[in-house]
Structures are given as C-alpha cells and as structure tokens.
Amino acid sequence: MGAPLDIVVIGLSLRSAWGNGHATTYRALLDALEARGDRVRFLERDAPWYAQNQDAASELPGQLAIYSDLEELQDRHAAEVASADLVIVGSYVPQGIEVGRWAQRTARGIVAFYDIDTPVTLSALAQSRCAYLDADVITGYDVYLSFSGGPALETLQRHGAQMAVPLYCSADPNRYFPEERNADFDLGYMGTYSDDRQPVLERLLLRPAREWSEGAFVVAGPQYPESIQWPANVERIEHLAPSEHRGFYNRQRFTLNVTRADMVAMGFSPSVRLFEAAACGTPIVSDAWTGLDDLFAPEKEILIARSGAQVAHWLQRIPEPMRRRIGHAARARFLAEHTPAHRAQSLHSYFERAAARRSRAATAHVTHNRSTHHEHAYVPSNDRP
Incomplete structure (x- = not known):
C-alpha cells in the first residue's frame, strides 16, 4: 500500500444522488480512499436541485465544501488545490473546461479527469459540443480516468489523453449486502x-x-x-x-x-x-x-x-x-x-504511474537543457578569434 495522499475532488455532486449516479460513485470511492488513510476534500458547485434533495449527512465521506461559482472556487480553494498530491476534476462539472484549465495551472501535484460519462463525452467531443471538456484541456490532464474500458481508451488517446485508464464504479459492501426480506x-x-x-x-x-x-x-x-x-x-x-x-x-x-x-x-x-x-x-x-x-x-x-x-x-x-x-x-x-477497495487501489496505482511518468519527463527535460547549454557554450579552439 502506497503512502497516504492529499486528494481534492471537484465533482458534480457528493451530497445528492437525485437524478444522477455520480454521488454514490464518489461516496464509495472516497470511503475506500479514506480507509487507506488518504485525506479527501470534495468541492461541489451549488445547485438548487441538489440543495433541495440532499441525502443524509451521515452518508457523506470526505470533507465537503460548496462553492457558488468559478470565482469563489478559485479564490477560496486555490491553496488546497495547489498543495494536493492529486486533484481530480469530474465530468459534468459546471464550467468544466474553465475549471480544468484552472486546476492544471494551479496544482503542483498530479491532475486527473474522472469521466463518469465516457460514451456521452466521446459522442459530444465528436460533435464539438462537450460543455466540460475540449481537446486542449484533455491534453493537460496527467491521467484520464474512464468509466469505460476496452476500445474507448484508445479513442481517448486519439483525442489527446496522455494516460487513459479504466476506473469503473462500484458499491460500498458495508451499505449493500443481502438481507432476509419478503420478495415483494x-x-x-x-x-x-x-x-x-x-x-x-x-x-x-x-x-x-x-x-x-x-x-x-x-x-x-x-x-x-x-x-x-x-x-x-x-x-x-x-x-x-x-x-x-x-x-x-x-x-x-x-x-x-x-x-x-x-x-x-x-x-x-x-x-x-x-x-x-x-x-x-x-x-x-x-x-x-x-x-x-x-x-x-x-x-x-x-x-x-x-x-x-x-x-x-x-x-x-x-x-x-x-x-x-x-x-x-x-x-x-x-x-x-469490484469493491471500492479495488477501485481505490487502482487509483493509487495510476497515481504512481503518472508521478513516475512526470518525473521521467522532468529528468529528460533537464538533461536536454544541460546538453543544449554545453553544446552552445563550447567553442573549438581553432574557431576562436
């Protein structure tokens, strides 16, 4: 098991499962991450339909913060995004393109996109009408976590994803289990x-x-x-x-x-x-x-x-x-x-791969710069004035 991570998730909703499957997906994953010792902060854009249909607070893992608009997100949460080991931006986040660009500029750690709607996303991208993702933002993510596996991962790579990997949903076995009930x-x-x-x-x-x-x-x-x-x-x-x-x-x-x-x-x-x-x-x-x-x-x-x-x-x-x-x-x-613990382990593995990939790229960049510097600095003696 890897070292605990500081994780910030900017997602559609954690507090309400009304009309969406994102909330239960995030809850199961965050529960499993916290069980590993990770510290998770979830940032959710305020929306009246979720505010009016909130689930019990006891069901919510992580630390939840509500922001009203993009400006408040940037003003109030820049420090925690900058210092996090891993920042995850989810699909269908309002102003998702702008949120993604800001996260990529601000975060010093790994930045991932979690697409809980991959087939819908790819269809929208093909028609240039995806509200939360575009080609430039895709290439800026270190990891693309996809709800779809198989051929979808190759398609995402063609769209510019650096590291497209599957992260399927799950269900919390502490909440979902057999009970003796009448089969109504x-x-x-x-x-x-x-x-x-x-x-x-x-x-x-x-x-x-x-x-x-x-x-x-x-x-x-x-x-x-x-x-x-x-x-x-x-x-x-x-x-x-x-x-x-x-x-x-x-x-x-x-x-x-x-x-x-x-x-x-x-x-x-x-x-x-x-x-x-x-x-x-x-x-x-x-x-x-x-x-x-x-x-x-x-x-x-x-x-x-x-x-x-x-x-x-x-x-x-x-x-x-x-x-x-x-x-x-x-x-x-x-x-x-298929438990959330399996998904959390996969996420940690992807984080380590992305961090190693970034480290190799940084080393290669430094080596190239040094080589270029020496190349230009050296002047053969017979060419000196």
Whole structure:
C-alpha cells in the first residue's frame, strides 16, 4: 500500500444522488480512499436541485465544501488545490473546461479527469459540443480516468489523453449486502428516465408485466413522462434515497439493469446499479453489451436478456435454488474483483504511474537543457578569434 495522499475532488455532486449516479460513485470511492488513510476534500458547485434533495449527512465521506461559482472556487480553494498530491476534476462539472484549465495551472501535484460519462463525452467531443471538456484541456490532464474500458481508451488517446485508464464504479459492501426480506416484486428497475433506455425498459419489463398479470413489478426513478402507460401490476416510486437502495434490491426476486444507448454502443461501460445489485446478491437480468461478460459470467453470475419472452421465462420458470445461486455467485464475483477497495487501489496505482511518468519527463527535460547549454557554450579552439 502506497503512502497516504492529499486528494481534492471537484465533482458534480457528493451530497445528492437525485437524478444522477455520480454521488454514490464518489461516496464509495472516497470511503475506500479514506480507509487507506488518504485525506479527501470534495468541492461541489451549488445547485438548487441538489440543495433541495440532499441525502443524509451521515452518508457523506470526505470533507465537503460548496462553492457558488468559478470565482469563489478559485479564490477560496486555490491553496488546497495547489498543495494536493492529486486533484481530480469530474465530468459534468459546471464550467468544466474553465475549471480544468484552472486546476492544471494551479496544482503542483498530479491532475486527473474522472469521466463518469465516457460514451456521452466521446459522442459530444465528436460533435464539438462537450460543455466540460475540449481537446486542449484533455491534453493537460496527467491521467484520464474512464468509466469505460476496452476500445474507448484508445479513442481517448486519439483525442489527446496522455494516460487513459479504466476506473469503473462500484458499491460500498458495508451499505449493500443481502438481507432476509419478503420478495415483494418479481422484477424491479431503478434509474432516471431517459429516451434511449425507455424502449429497452418497455421490452424487458413493461411487456412481461402486461403479459403476466399475476407478476409484481416496480420501477423507481424520477423524470418519467406522465404520458407513459404503466401496467396495473407495476408500482412506481418517484425517487429512492441511497439509504433505501439496499432494501429496494432485497425486495426483488430479480432486478433489471438497462444501459444507456451510448454505453451499449461503446461497450465495457458498467453502471453503478449493476454493482449495487450484485453486492446485495440480487440476481441481475441485463441488456446485452460488449464487455459485460468480462465482469460477470453469463448464466452463472448474470442473465443477459435479448427479449421480453426470455425475461418472462426466467421470472416464471427458474427454480428457486438456481435463482439464489446466480445471486450468490454475482456477489462473490463483486467481492473478489469490484469493491471500492479495488477501485481505490487502482487509483493509487495510476497515481504512481503518472508521478513516475512526470518525473521521467522532468529528468529528460533537464538533461536536454544541460546538453543544449554545453553544446552552445563550447567553442573549438581553432574557431576562436
């Protein structure tokens, strides 16, 4: 284990998980970093929708500071950014391009970008409309921490990333674990509404619900249009605070994972919900995408659905012992490879690689300057006047 680090994170939100998965991702990572002895400060831009939907303060690791605008960030937090061993700027931070440039100018330590939205970012960059990142800022980061692995890392390097590496999300095993509860629902889903996920939710949950009226289903998450026709056997929950997530998973016989279209196209882009459910030992039914089988073994640790008929068959036909085995196997895989402690160890390894890379570059620069100086200073005797 490396020496403890002083870390400053400038992220979208730590205090509120309303309508975003950033908060729970940051909380799990910060908890694990603090368990290693790291000192973490989280800087969050004030926003009314997060201020009005704050989670319990007891759920927040690290030291949280709220700033009102870019000027206040620069005035109040320059010293701690300058002195930190590692500064991390997250995706979707308001005025992210300006924040990134300031962090790169100010920090003396390693500066990293943590992209919790890599497929969305790459799509926006391709259209020159990314609000929090541009080509110049990308090249200024020492490390590019990506929510997507696989081919996305090569694409990021083509965009100028110096060191593109995967840092997947996770879930805190102290908060997410199996509980003996009544299975109130045969299948549930948790996620904020999005246009691209809705057709998959329709195919893999709403259609089976309509065709199996005896089944019990649930969908939790905000921003669903009033125009959606929910079957009578689908319960709707507008929002669940993170403190309620564990209970939600443990009340389901199966839980559904639905992935954003950009993430499906990119592959190797697991969502935080995948790891939360696995940590709870709840059997997961997921849509299909490249790289999923690198995380969990199909049919042994996860069920990959390509049709509503498949889902309906599993819900009604899988024997109870087999259902439990799938959930237990997913939890075992999570504990062996995907905990926040694993992610914190990866982050430390990336920090050490970036620091060594910077040290080598500095040494090469000094050596080159010395060589150039001597080259110009030396004048052969036969050329002297």
